[in-house]
Amino acid sequence: MNYETQLLGDSAVVIDEHVSPRRRNRLMLIGGGAAVLLVAVAAWISMRGDKAAAPPPGAQVPVVTVLRPGQSTVARTVTATGSLAARVDMPVGVVGEGGMVSQVLVQPGDWVRAGQVLATVERSVQTEQVRSLAAQVEVARADAKLAQAQLDRAKALVGRGFISAADIDQRTATRDAAQARVNVAAAQLAEQRARTGRLDIRAPAAGLVLTRSVEPGQIVQAGGGALFRMARDGEMEMQAQVAEGDLATLRPGNGATVTPVGSKTQFAGRIWQVSPVVDPQTRQGIARIAVPYNAAIRPGGFAAATITSGSGSAPLLPESAVQSDPKGSYVYIINGRNQVERRDVTVGQVSDAGVAVTSGISGAESVVTSAAAFLTPGQKVKPELLKIR
Structure with missing residues (x-):
């Protein structure tokens, strides 16, 4: 078929x-x-x-609060850690010939003035030498006085012809030599007194005593190491370790906030020196931040610092608006169709004013301010603009 x-x-x-x-x-x-x-x-x-x-005809579309952040002026900051130290650390040691320490007059933590005696060295021998030289000065002065008297009598007799001009010259020379011996003896006495005075270990400037490494009875000598360490005027600093890239943005005069480890107190400081070199191993440099004296700032301790290196413009969002996951930080924005859209962002400075967003949004978007964790991309919502007073 x-x-x-x-x-x-x-x-x-x-x-x-x-x-x-x-x-x-x-x-x-x-x-x-x-x-x-x-x-x-x-x-x-x-x-x-x-x-x-699509949502069922009777289902309610969730209402979300959105914010158009615009651009705000935010501070650019650099965070760093480092050690606390005296701004000018002064080691104090033996200046004279040394000897046995007889007294130690200060303790760590004491404030001292410039020239104040910190410790004394036994000086019995030097004291006797001073007395001997003082006696020699008196002998020389007596000789000079006698020579002057003889010269005066000779001058009174020269007019009568009893004394010749040559005798006057001789007596004048004798008087001058005697006076010179007085000056020599006085200089030797002053030298010995200066040497004896150098047995006192004195503060080179006013400041705070940090450490003491000497006790009575200890034998000390010149070049034997520091007996005390002082902070001149009590000024402290933080030696902040800053990454090479951030170091280039810092300048002397930049403000900083220093927080010692173990303390919640923050201290206002200011950069007074930026290192001209970078460590080739760590790729870091040192920014020295001057801070006023406080008992909580202990040289040798550790601290964290937030340094303000300038300012710029960026969108400023509340912390609740910024989410994070393994991919990084992001926000949810509402597009023109009232749908949720994810936008990856880069977060900058975080402060009490909010979170600065350095990239990802321009500030003109409608950003979800809260409850973003309960939303999903593509979801239909009803945006409600937050009004900032």
Whole structure:
């Protein structure tokens, strides 16, 4: 038998050639109707799927609070850690010939004035030498006095012819030599008194005594090491270790906040010196931050610092608006179709005023301020603009 196959839509109708034309037309109509029916069913299923993806007609669209942050002036800061130290650390040691320490007059933590005696060295021998030289000065003065008297008497007799001019010259020279011996003896006495005075270990400047490494009875000598360490005027500093890239942005005069480890107290300071070199191993340099004296700032301790290196413009968001995950920091914004959209951002300075966003948004977007953790990208919401007073 011969059959003719006709494709109508997605259906195949097989028609026998020997079937009558009337019956053939009827079969073709049935096949066409079946094809139309299949197309209609497929369209209905597709429309039903779209309706299932959309919210039910009676469902409420969540209301979210959004903020258009714009641009705000924010401070650029650099964070660093480092050691606390005296701004000018003065080692104090033996200046004279040394000897046995007889007294130590100060303790660490004492404030002293310039020239104040910190410790004394036994000086019995030097005292006797001073007395001996003082006696020699008196002898020389007596000789000079006698020579002056003899010269005066000779001058009174020269007019009568009893004394020649040559005698006057000789007596004048004798008087001058005696006076010179007085000066020599006086200089020797002053030298010995200075040497004896150098046995006192004195503060080179006013300041705070930091350490003491000497006790009574100890034998000390010049070049034997520091007996005391002082902070001149009590001034302290933090030697902040700063990354090479950040070091280039710092200048003397930049303000800083220093927080010693173990303390919640913050101290205002100011950079007074930026290191001209960088450590080739750590790729860091030192920014020296001067801070006023406080008992909580102990040289040798550790501290953290936040240094203000300038200011710039950036969007400022509340902390609740910024989310984070393994991919990094992000915010949710509401696009023109009132749908949630994720936007990756880079976070800058965090302060009481908020979080500065250095990249990712321009500030003109509608940023979700809270409850962002309960939203999903593409979700339909109703934004409500937060009004800032």
